[in-house]
Amino acid sequence: MTIKVAILGASGYAGGEVLRLLLDHPEVEVSQVTSERNAGRYVYSLHPNLRKRTNLQFVPSAALEPCDVLFSALPHGEAMERIERLSELAPKLIDLSADFRLHSSDDYVKWYDRPHANPSWLERFVYGLPEINREAIRGADFVSGVGCNATVTNLALWPLFRADLADRSHGVIVEVKAGSSEGGAQATPSSHHPDRSHAVRSFAPVGHRHTAEVLQALGAAQDPLAVHMSVTSIELVRGVLATAHVFVKPELLEQGFALKDLWKAYRGAYGEEPFIRLVREQKGVYRFPEPKILAGSNYADVGFDYDPATGRVVAIAALDNLMKGAAGTAVQCMNLMCGFEETTGLTFSGLHPA
């Protein structure tokens, strides 16, 4: 018996990616997909890869009918305004926007420069990153999406903080290299091909909003952690790579900290994870994680290197910002919330060469 699933705001890249995944999901029937501007048009007019896969047409959100699971992929700020009404449409709701990712409304105001429209709902949402929050998601009705730059950073660093290896006083510097699809489907002067091609562009040297989710995931109330993120746009459409710099605790250095301790920490955190692959190899072209072979897949590749002379750990992670960084993780959460096998509909392995 398949479940009925609707997608609110399916004209963008994230909503379109959720639609692509659900169309191939054995347990799901996509009942409705909404877009105000494109109501009445076939979905494949905006998502040409879905030609011949569906004859679904966009409907206005007012036409939304009750369903089993509702994905919301509206622009930031919309879902928080409409959450009361939306929560009546389906017992389970997954919101891909940034509106319900942060637990504290103070954090929200600080990073998003405006008060939250419905702060009481913040604590009713669970942060939707299964690798660090699986049990909470399994039992949740309201789950938030994840930020792509935050997720690639969190997944790179999580094992180090889980095993308490990092010198927190030193903070974390992380450099994220990002593809153009992070900017979404809306054309802007900076996404104009002659200007965006071959960019190596310091997009956000400081103050990137996704830092908030890293602080939330790795920070600890009693022991604050400084996370310093810089984002550089590079020649890529899908994909993001994070290179994070952390220093091992001095006392561990004295006890002879070595590479195998990193293997132990990363294997301990990710050994059983279906979508995390540890990548640190001596041979071949792809010795460390790299985004281009992950496009379309729900994998995050995670690796590390270590400089014993300085105690610096370089944690590296790569993923597809539209998949593990958004829609793939959202569908992974749906599988958990509905009791389906977690990898259902998410087994595409990515392409090589790509």
Added chain:
Amino acid sequence: MTIKVAILGASGYAGGEVLRLLLDHPEVEVSQVTSERNAGRYVYSLHPNLRKRTNLQFVPSAALEPCDVLFSALPHGEAMERIERLSELAPKLIDLSADFRLHSSDDYVKWYDRPHANPSWLERFVYGLPEINREAIRGADFVSGVGCNATVTNLALWPLFRADLADRSHGVIVEVKAGSSEGGAQATPSSHHPDRSHAVRSFAPVGHRHTAEVLQALGAAQDPLAVHMSVTSIELVRGVLATAHVFVKPELLEQGFALKDLWKAYRGAYGEEPFIRLVREQKGVYRFPEPKILAGSNYADVGFDYDPATGRVVAIAALDNLMKGAAGTAVQCMNLMCGFEETTGLTFSGLHPA
């Protein structure tokens, strides 16, 4: 009851792509994959996208055991030398190389500059393009692969010749724009990144070998057709686009030939085809076929335009040279040969954005 399938020569891009598809194919168990140079190594050491998907290791071809279906993806010239031995290993054989694509050994000598090693086998092989040869493939034990540039050209032109609309005396000029993965996994001076990047390189202005397969598919003994192919390498890894120029028969022009007649011919040829999508649209960014949204999918997008002032039809087709142009079509043939549903294991829809 799954069938046992082995891949001979699985270290290259085509063999690796067959492996990727078979690992996700519900009816198949991949029993062995061979590579002389890489025997003993895990397959994912060469195919990093397959990490965590399989622990298969390459074996030398001498270790090949009998199986139900054998895919051969050896370099050109190998399979034809070893066909007697190979045919004893499996009742059904699909050879992705060029060795058994041409029916006539004279054609083979002409286009491949050497005599065929086993000409008697040529007639035992069926040309493996289901869209123009489905019934023969269904009943065949020995099926050849297809050339990627030939296939994109054949699929662009087939409806015009099937409906006998083209003025054959005029011949066909076809310009193929090709990605770098057509050159295979072996690094060469011309594939060196600083020289291959941003190439718009006249790779083969004349004499491309795939022309032979176009002549074979569209030519007719009693009514020879001249096919003039030029291939230009462009900034792409996977993907190929063919733009073919054909002229409508004069008598049809007099009867008022129009765009509707093209729709009729293309719909007549491809209306029921699971992997061909007709793409000719008035709006949106992707109005005609385009390869980048097809990467990893088995679709070929086919479109056309028409200049009533000159009677020129421009037939356009795009596909992923490693998928519809090689491995995807080979697995599609396997499905037909084994009586599986034709689309089994081939439903990935491609990515957008990509």
Added chain:
Amino acid sequence: MANANCPECEGVIELADGSFVAGEIIDCPDCGVELEITSVQPLTLELAPEEEEDWGE
């Protein structure tokens, strides 16, 4: 089901009875051209007047 042929590409267009009204603009599922429903019984379609988007390549 009411059906008619697209005037542009002769594709078959099927519409559930009562799901459309005269004057409504729909897209042809095959060629994507915009069509105006000029009558309901029987279903007749005409090319909807629309300006050609200029790509300006």
